[in-house]
Amino acid sequence: MIIRRNVKVYNLTLNSRFKSSTTRIFTENLAAPAYKPEVVEANKYDEWESRGLFTAKNSSQEPVFSVVLPPPNVTGKLHLGHALSCTIQDVIVRRKRSLGHNVLWLPGTDHAGIATQGVVENYLKSKQNVTRHEIGREKFNTEVWKWKEKHGNTICNQLRTLGCSLDWSRQVFTMDQNHSHAVNTAFIQLFERGLIYRKKALVNWCNALKSTVSDIEVENKLISTPTDIKLPGYKNLVKFGLMYNFAYKIYDSDEEVIVSTTTPETMLGDTAIAVHPNDSRYKHLQGKRVVHPFRNDTIPVIFDEMVDTKLGTGAVKITPAHSKIDNEVAKRHRLPSIQVINEDGLMQTCQLFDQMKRYDCRQKLVEHLDGMGLLKSIHPHQMTLPMCSRTGDVLEHLPKEQWFLSCRKLNKAASSAVINGQLKINPDKYIKNWINWTEDERDWCISRQLWWGHQIPAYKCSVDKDVIWIAATDEILAKIQASKYLRTAPEDINIVRDTDVLDTWFSSGIYPFAALGWPETYNSIDYKHFYPLNLMVTGHDILGFWVHRMVMLGIELTGKLPFNNILLHGVICDNKGAKMSKSKGNVIDPIDVINGISLENLKIKAEEMYKDGVLNKEELYKAINYHKTNYSNTKGIPECGVDALRLTLLSQDIKSHFVNFDVHQCHANKLFCNKIWQSIKYMQLSFDKLRPIEGITRNDLTYFDKWILSRLAEMVDKVNKAIDEYDFHLATKAIKTLIYSEFCDVYLEATKPGFDNEDEAIGYAHAHTLSAVLNTSLRCLAPIMIYITEELIPKIPDFENNIIHNFNDKNKLYFDYPQTKDFEIWKNKDLENQVTRLLNVTSLVRELKGMYNISNKIKTSIYVKTNDDVLMLDLDNNENIVLHLTKCGYLKINVDDCKYSVSTLLDKDTEIKLAIDDENAFNIIEAAKEKLRNKIKKLEDNLNKLEAKFSTKHYITSVPEVTKALDKEKLLVKKEEIKQLQRLI
Structure with missing residues (x-):
């Protein structure tokens, strides 16, 4: 999509009646000699926004297209991941607008509970030397709001810099009053339907943060060798990557069982030793117990099939309070759960080790085990360490009362939507991931022990020992509701609101419909017009954490899918x-x-x-x-x-x-911008050469005019298909190939003789074609490269009636996007094949010049010997263009009077000779041939060495197959290079 200026631009039609089209439309010339992004990009976005060009209409008469920006953290700054996702969405919505859709692209920012609280805590500590606990919850949240007002728009302004055409008039913040109301409503409705409940369960606990964290905040760090890590709250480094083997003594026996662990401090909470029921080494221990060395009691030996007999000694310690797997085992065997690490990361209920930091305890405990003769060995061991991505602390699993969302029913609906084809995932390789997520029957822990966020609208209501939890919007309603269950007057009820806040993923899970006005759907025009969304675009890495939850909550709370199409992009x-x-x-x-x-x-x-x-x-x-x-x-x-x-x-x-990004390739694309810039300057200079003549028609179009129009039609078709399928790389390749390789390198050069030709109709035919091709190409490029196309499209020289197109869209806000059907008339595959052979001749001549190092300053002539009548005719009719493209002096067909030349075959029917018209021709050719022979010999020597290396026994038996495949490809490339060089001698 390109925003229109007040200039004359056009809508493509292909009515062959056009004639007498020589009246110029005068455009402003490009002042700058070269493309400068800082000049081209200046002030354009502010103008677009001030004119309200990104604001969706409150109307459903036109085709509607709606999408929401995945809300970035309010604390965030633009990174390349944002840039990728936003650019994808911007291209889609700009093109939709240019095709006549009423587009809503809704912006918003996420309050990002953990991240924002951390940033403001650090800010208060560095600026005021206070902690949140010293100033209290209410004042702390006031400080967060101040920080948000001052710094919270950074990323929004960066999105503007990137050119994102978002409807800022509808901007949302997930802590706004309307969104908070929607969050509370969602929680209360789900609670009342029995889908939200409270229970004690193991959670991911961050001691540094003093909160549970969701799975996405868990960074599983692979420790391959013993590694020292700096952790919050510890002066010294803590070593990980070790396996500790120690023994439990069998009660009333001299026998012992050796277990292995990477977390020896958790053994203080062990409540059993587990072995596999089929493990013959331990069958005699049925009904036996082992002595716990620090608790003065015994724990049972249990038999469970979850034990891997091949791992370690085949005996596993069971710590239900600090391992999710062990917790499941404990439920099956009705084992007690003993919590030995508290929420501050200190040891508890351990007597000798009480109030020690967990890793200080580790060191002391291992020393005691060694002194008791129970420590058998310590050795390096690969392990995965669950780290909090926010704080860098090692996470613990702790038993804690939390709020959970029951997911079984919601998952079933989310799974069915994809299986039944109502919800489409693109690319479909991620459907398997979706099914895996929706088959996971674990419930979602939705509470967090933070201060910044949506405080859970739940109240603990009690009368004497009778307690009930009620979800309500305020205390009064909670008491009224509780009185029905506690059978007492509301005023007699003691009430305390839960201090926890909701997981940020919960509030962002309702974002697609809450941002459009839910739950007040009866008076929300946006909800009626734009929900469900047409598309959701996001990274594949949060398919389960966010997209899955939006679908679950959307179906349950609105009765509809929040969107019918998902586009997942790679990680940058x-x-x-x-x-x-x-x-x-x-x-x-x-x-x-x-x-x-x-x-x-x-x-x-x-x-x-x-x-x-x-x-x-x-x-x-x-x-x-x-x-x-x-x-x-x-x-x-x-x-x-x-x-x-x-x-x-x-x-x-x-x-x-994964999506790779190369800064050097980016700079090359800046040069592509300059190429387009120079094309416009060339057109403006060429149009100035035109002298008034009587009207021309499409019959005046030349061989190369018709060729580039056919290539243009092919490009438009490819681009539309590619963008429809979200294959943007194919669209950009098609556009760059046309502009760079065909328009600039060939067609534009081929017009230079035409503009100097005595037949002025040729110049006019070129002028009409140049204008049509560049106008159409830039319109295809417009949603991707928004600033340069906005700058240049109005400056493309044209005529009141172009014999190729007639754009009449004066009243439109956006440049029309070229459509395949409008260009089909220009497709001519036979002509393209002819031109390809002609261009192969010019390419071969240039290749000969390059290989033989023949400068354009040396006079040369082209001799073509061929039996191809069509090629002969094309060469004859386009002699001046062939000579211009090759920088040669003469073209001779089926004439053999050259003395000094180099030659090669175009194909079995055609030979190309390049004759040198210079007194030193013989010496030039011999010197070049000698240089070429040396180059071929060097390549052949390298090839022989590689083949010898690849045939050795070590290579055949030891090198991975992937490497072999790559090496084979290298060999083929070198062989082809030698073959191409040999044909030139």
Whole structure:
């Protein structure tokens, strides 16, 4: 989609009546000699927004298309993941607008409970030297709101910089009054339907955060070798990656059972030893008990099939209070649960170790086991450490009373929607993941021990020892409801509101309908017109955490799917395919790509992030080294501009698991922008050469005019199909191929002789074609490269009646998007095949010049010997263009009078000779041939070495098959290169 200015632009029709089309439309010339993104992008977005061009109409008369922006954290700043997702959505909605749809693209930000609370806590500590506990909940939340008002619009302004055409008039914040009302309503309705309940269960607990965290906040860190890690609250590093083997003595026996664990401190809460029922080593222990060395009691040996007999000793300690797997075993065997680590990460109910930090306890406990003769060994062991992604602390599993959403019924509906085809997932490879998520019968823990967020609308109501939990909007209603169950007057009821808040994923789970006015659907125009949404676009990595929950809650609370189509894109990676992360140092700020940044300023920026606590020292060093390795040649990240960034993001297959981003490719796309810029300048200069003549018709179009129009029709078809299927990389490839390889490199060059031709109708035919092709190409490119197309489309020279098109959309807000049906008349495959053979001749001549190092300053002639009558005619009719493209002096067909030449075969029917008209021709050719022979010999020697290496026994038996396949491909490439060079001698 391109926003219209007050200039004359046109709507494509292909009515062949057009004639007498020489009246010029005068356009403003491009003042700048070259493309400068900072100039082209200036002020355009502000103008679009002030004119309300992104505001959806309160009408359903036109086709409606609605989508919501996955709300970024209010604390956040734009990163390449945002940039990818937002660019995908922006291209879709801009194209929909240009096709006549009434589009709503709804923006919003998420209150991000954990992240925002952490940021403000750090801010208060650094600025006022106070903690949230010192100022209290109410004042702390006031400080969060102040922080949000001051800093919360950063990412929204960055989205504007990126050009995202969001309807800012409808912007949502998930802590706004309307959204909070929707969250409370959702909780109360689900509670009343029996789907939300409260129970004590094991949860992911972060000691540093003092809260449960959802699975998405768990970062499973693989520890391959013994590793020292700095943890919150510990002065010294804590070592992980060790397996501790210790023994339990069989009660009333000298026998012992050895168990293995990576967390020896949890043995203080062991309530059983488990072995497999078929393990012959332990069958004699049926009914036996072992002595717990620190609790002065015994625990049973139990038999359970979950035990892996091949792992360790085949005997497993069972700690129900601190392991989800062990907790399930305990339920089956009715074992007690003993919590030995509290919410502060301190040991409890352990006598000797009470109030010790858990990892200080580990060290002391191991020493005691050793002193008791029970410690058998400690050795390195690979393990996975559950880390809190927010704090860097190691998570514990603790038993705690929490609120849960029952998911079985909701999952069934979500699963059926996909299986029955009502909900489509693109790409469909993720359907399997969806089924896995919806088959998981675990309930969702939706409460968090935070202060910032939606406080749970639930009240603990009690009279004496009778207690009941009630979900209600306020205390009065809660007491009235409770009185029905407690059989007493409301005023006699003691009431306390739950201090916990809801998981942020709960409030974002109702976002698609709450943002449009739910639950007040009776008076919400937006809900009536735009719900359900047409599409949801997000990363595949949150399919289960967010998309799944939106579908569950949407079906249950609105009776409808919140959307019928899901588009999942990949995770952003660097140019080597490594996922971007602080730990790798390879994170790229899209604003740095847009504006450019020096190597020195990259270092300063990283150091500031280290001072602010965003990076640790190791991450700082990795970031600086990454910058030096990747950006030293360019002395930093070169300025690329928004359009080049957007084009680069969409040049990869967004539906693949990972999407690579290369800064250098982005800069190359900036040069592509300049190529387009120079094309417009060439057109303007060429149009100035035209002298008034009487009208021309389509019969005046030349061979190359018709060819480029056929290629244009093919491009329009490919682009429309590709964008409809969200294959943006195929769309960008088709557009770049046409503009770069066909329009600029061939057609534009082929028009130069025409504009200087005495037959002025040829110049006019070229002028009409140039205008039509570039106008159409830029309209196809417009949703992707929004600023340069907005700048250039109005400046494309044209005529009042173009013999190829007639755009009459003066009153439209957006440039029309080219449609396949409007271009089919120009398709001509036979002509394309003819031109391809003609261009193969020019390419071969240029290749000969390049291989033999023959400068364009040396006079050369082309000799073509062929039996192809069509090729002969095409060469004869387009001699001046062939000579212009090859920079040769003469073209001779089936004439053999050249003395000094180099030659090669186009095919079995055609030979191409390049004759040198120079007194040193013989020496030039012999020197070039010798150079070519040396190059071929060098390649053959390298090929022989590779083949010898690949045939060795070590290579055949030891090298992975993947590497062999790549090496085989290298060999084929080298063989083909040698073959191509040999045909030139």
